[in-house]
Amino acid sequence: MAEMLREGVELMLTGMTVVFSLLILLVFALKAMSNLALSIHGPVPSETRGPAPSVAGDGEEIVAAITAGVHAYRKGKR
Amino acid sequence: MAEMLREGVELMLTGMTVVFSLLILLVFALKAMSNLALSIHGPVPSETRGPAPSVAGDGEEIVAAITAGVHAYRKGKR
Amino acid sequence: MAEMLREGVELMLTGMTVVFSLLILLVFALKAMSNLALSIHGPVPSETRGPAPSVAGDGEEIVAAITAGVHAYRKGKR
Amino acid sequence: MQSDLLLKLWETTGLANFDGPGQIFMIAIGGLLIYLAIAKQFEPLLLIPIGFGAILSNIPVADMSGPEGILGYFYSVGVTTGVFPLLIFLGVGALTDFGALIANPKTLILGAAAQFGIFFTLLGALAMNAVPGVEFSLADAAAIGIIGGADGPTAIFLASRLSPDLLGAIAVAAYSYMALVPIIQPPIMRALTTAKERSVVMEELREVSTTERIFFPFTVLLLVVILLPTASPLVGMLMFGNLLRESGVVKRLSDTAQNELINIVTILLGLAVGSRLHADEFLNTETIGILLIGLVAFAVGTGTGVLMGKAMHRLSGGQVNPLIGAAGVSAVPMAARVVNKVGLESNPNNYLLMHAMGPNVAGVIGSAVAAGFLLSMLG
Amino acid sequence: MQSDLLLKLWETTGLANFDGPGQIFMIAIGGLLIYLAIAKQFEPLLLIPIGFGAILSNIPVADMSGPEGILGYFYSVGVTTGVFPLLIFLGVGALTDFGALIANPKTLILGAAAQFGIFFTLLGALAMNAVPGVEFSLADAAAIGIIGGADGPTAIFLASRLSPDLLGAIAVAAYSYMALVPIIQPPIMRALTTAKERSVVMEELREVSTTERIFFPFTVLLLVVILLPTASPLVGMLMFGNLLRESGVVKRLSDTAQNELINIVTILLGLAVGSRLHADEFLNTETIGILLIGLVAFAVGTGTGVLMGKAMHRLSGGQVNPLIGAAGVSAVPMAARVVNKVGLESNPNNYLLMHAMGPNVAGVIGSAVAAGFLLSMLG
Amino acid sequence: MQSDLLLKLWETTGLANFDGPGQIFMIAIGGLLIYLAIAKQFEPLLLIPIGFGAILSNIPVADMSGPEGILGYFYSVGVTTGVFPLLIFLGVGALTDFGALIANPKTLILGAAAQFGIFFTLLGALAMNAVPGVEFSLADAAAIGIIGGADGPTAIFLASRLSPDLLGAIAVAAYSYMALVPIIQPPIMRALTTAKERSVVMEELREVSTTERIFFPFTVLLLVVILLPTASPLVGMLMFGNLLRESGVVKRLSDTAQNELINIVTILLGLAVGSRLHADEFLNTETIGILLIGLVAFAVGTGTGVLMGKAMHRLSGGQVNPLIGAAGVSAVPMAARVVNKVGLESNPNNYLLMHAMGPNVAGVIGSAVAAGFLLSMLG
């Protein structure tokens, strides 16, 4: 059991090292990422996104829109 | 390779024949179908359908409707 | 076949006995249950429930609420 | 070489591969089921997928219901394992308001009486062994009997366990006759009751508290566990769905169980059941027997339900309208609506719908119990 | 001992386990697909899951696309069996309004003509065998050809049957070029038509009755069953979905097929397809060949569609605008919108959208038929 | 013969088949979990299905958690493969707004510190081997340790890989203690901080751009791929879900991942986990040990998180409120709300919720990283 406890302590040391290393590196990576994003697009607020691209890229929604449009079109003609 | 190309050409010829035959026959079949539909129901516009049959045939929706009705009924009584 | 019919009659007799026994016992069990419920909470009408606990217990909905709140908060600040 | 190709082409057409009129007939049966579903609103949620599955599985060459076909996959993943009917039961539990039963638990007895249709049909199926070409084992007869339970998922679940070969015919009979309930039941109900009995106005049901609704699934499950644990997959999933509904704290799970989950499973289950409507398995004397006797099952169940209703009418000093016994066959909520309609004929102000919901949902529990009993004896 | 542990730790890092630049390159390819999906709206519904699947499956050590990895499970459950693309077809059927095709069935001929792209590409793939390092079998060539069908689920379904090793490249080519339809098609359309032809205003389409809409799926399926039953899994599921939509009695099933079911399957299918974008399977001359020839496929299909449009223009005495032939490649509804846009260039009041929807959905049927033919010859 | 039948009947009752008080006790445990879920709102989304699964799997005769039972199927299809917890992670990714973490990435360090609870618990589990009847392997101890990660799907995923026998107890401990976070954390938070520290008002978080949100999942995944690819199934699915959310072009997929998909999987996963709450596997000294030590895990993680918060408080010149370190255990969003509440006690105008969301979601990533590390060492 002493052997296992020793292995457990080793796991703890290496494990916390791994967790801290990875998350601290991630701090720097995220800062670099934010700077990169800023340099590409400028300080764009989230709100400029909007749902427009969603619709444009969404095949089925377009089909639905077309269908609806057609029905409206037909009704107008009658 | 020449052998495979020849087989490929054969596939192309038979394949396009099959595709055209089937779709051309489908033109006639769809026209016959439309005439049949017309002779059965007359020129019924799509709009006459409506959601009514949907509800009528939909077991669970009826349960929901009953439940809702019962609640309304009970509240009215109180 | 006579043998099978006899087994069938046995199944019917035992089966109906089982069904009736279980459902009649359930009548008493449900009455006992209703009395127990009454003694615990009193004659609480169903309507007191409402959607409140649902929200409180629903992790993801809270996240959504937080997110929404944050957006509202930020917009107010700008 | 070119002519070889044309020959190969011809050999892959459907025309060259129909192996007799059986497949064409079964495709027509599939079309008929869909016609009934659309034009007559015969249980369309199941009969459209079943009918289309029947058509697809009888297409030559494609072998869609074979072990490598999509319908075959659905069957082995969802029906052989029992998973699809049990998930349907989960959704039904989440959709069902058992309040009427909790308010008036005595209606359980009506739900019990109507299960006589199951056992009568079982006997009838055994008696049919006298007909040449029909050879039903006890397990087959039990699976046929469950048609009398008037509950689709229960019938599919039990048939998949006791008699997979007959599953297609049993499922079709069960759903078709459930759709025919408005035609089958009223004459029997009128024949067995007097106009006076039919016009009895019942006392309004009391309100049921949230606590009772939450205790309900546990109470039902407890009795099943103690007395008939073989019924616990069916009853357990039904009560789990109902607990999701009534607990009030997992609305998102309850909504999904009632909608997307049950819808997806219904599509897949319907196709899988349809894949059993194969010419070689379906077109025989036994199927005709099953269809005939299934009709009897509903009639007998309705009759015993109404007779028990009459008994309760007398024992209660006339407070119970015997018509509500007919709802004990299940066929939720069709049978309860039929009771309501027949009741209105005798008394235009007598709305029996809520009172019939008690025996109606009791019938679901009753059929599941009967299925559990048959599983324990023959499974 | 501690150093053993550190060694073991190092050995489990990604750095120590990248086996060459191939994996990094493939991760970059995954990123590129996602970039195109987000920034250029290239079929994002499929290319985001495919791109992310490509990234995940090229991560060293984790082996997520292996037989015990989650992407590997999705692949074996949904793609090897053909279940996922067929369920997508079910959803597409429920989403598609075939009214324009029913009103003007002659446009089926345009949908047939555009399938020439498939067979031309098949030949092109065979011709590529002249290039050293490329070795396509007939089955491989057929799977590559289906890129010209401009229909994602059909391409995945056929490739999973005829040439699973090429599935990743074929799916990526199919979806990428479908996204490029607005760039690939217009120059070809303008080159093959005169300004006068392009400004033809077509007669308004007649209304289609509910009965016709309900009969439609059966009519299409009937012909497929008789003539080419190997196409019936694809066509059958498409028509089943459409029947759910048009029957009007199973709205809840139709809604689920159009939304949650197709969405769930799209996520899982995309990841599964992405798992085939493995460095060792993808990075070779054959993939480059597939990407090049896929582009040709779309161009040729567009061209033959427009040429058939011109033939119909003449035979009809000038009533048909030949541009609508370009919509015959499928790529629903992108190609129909391109037709509308190019038509508006020549006549700002000429809305061809509805007229193009006929050949557009005809192209879906045409590709499924071509896939069935290839399956029957080579499957 | 009749008496034979009655005997057979008796032999199929539950009464005749309960094999000791263990099953009854486990059914009561299932009931207790459901009681806590409904009456105390203890993580009801998981504990109701887990509790009901525990009841169902301890019903005698039915063997619902056996290899042919429905719960057994759910377990082997979804838990043994790891698919269910990973799909939950997909949904969680689509549900989570990582904006607070992007705005203040330093809070990742708090999410790292709180993972000490995992490794402390691992040691504690090993120390428990001194107790007679307890025999935990290193893999068992690691699976128990992950309870300290305060993240349900991570715990289930790791336990299914390292120690399937203990999965039931580990999942129950994880979800129960997550629900107890509002009781476990505040005393520790108050004990380790001064009133002045607790009343620190933090600077408002900056806004985060769409581009950053889209780059975020790739950045996180990139580091995991390079350093610890064994964590990439968990982190990859989380980040895939988040990309669906943030890309803005696949709203329908994101909605489905956040709702129907995660709901369906939650129901099935809960039942499957519940099926591990078997009398013979659950009722032993080891379970008691797991429950005790799980409580310690949460306390230690909270403590180290707060201590790291104090360190950051000093290093930042008093700008960081150390309370937010407690949110690093994950238990999203409960722990962040607890931070907010304890903060308000010291300063009624100090809303820490948003600041706590950073370490809170960082804790999810931290636990997934710890799980990946344990998998790489012991898997």
Ligand code: NA
């Ligand atoms: Na019944």
Ligand code: NA
């Ligand atoms: Na096409």
Ligand code: NA
């Ligand atoms: Na954590």
